[in-house]
Amino acid sequence: MHTLLQHIAQFTTLSPQLAEELRQRAQHHCFGKNELLHTADTVCRRTYWIQQGLVRIYFNKDGKIVTDGFAAENQWMTSAYSFMRGVPDPYAIAAVEPTQAYSLSLEDLLHLFNQFHEMERFGRVIMSAQFLEQSERLNSLRFTSPAEKYQHFCTHYRPILARLPLGMVASYLGITPETLSRVRAKG
Known part of the structure; x- marks a missing residue:
């Protein structure tokens, strides 16, 4: 819990009252590799x-799995539309590797937003x-070559690049694994 509180304190003042509320409301989770945090076609109830x-x-x-995003240490992940609207959507969230996380419900x-400025x-x-x-991602996907897409990815995701299967990276970039292999070979 201490690391979550430190994370929030990087962006705003963390009062003792808010810290206590977070301790009471945040749930700790341990997920194994490939374990689902959220199942597709259900309402995402947690961030x-x-x-x-x-x-x-x-x-x-x-029938093709399309990766839409990643989150690693000190980042947030949810299926945003489902979470905020309370409706099912087609997204699933899964652990790429064993993962420890804290979560909060929308409620x-x-x-916390209403009680603590x-x-x-x-x-x-x-x-x-x-x-x-x-x-930035939309601009990269729409207006850049596969090599530029990969360079943008490497710039923004360098800390996790070695932890990701290349098929997931290609899927995220909207290119085939073969194209990604050619881009990497030229790089």
């Missing part, structure tokens, strides 16, 4: 902060960063 390990979010498109998160500020900072990251 996860990764203490240790690596997870990915993905969906099944006509707990909203309570510093937590509301934290939420705005994190959501702004996520928005910018998604915008």
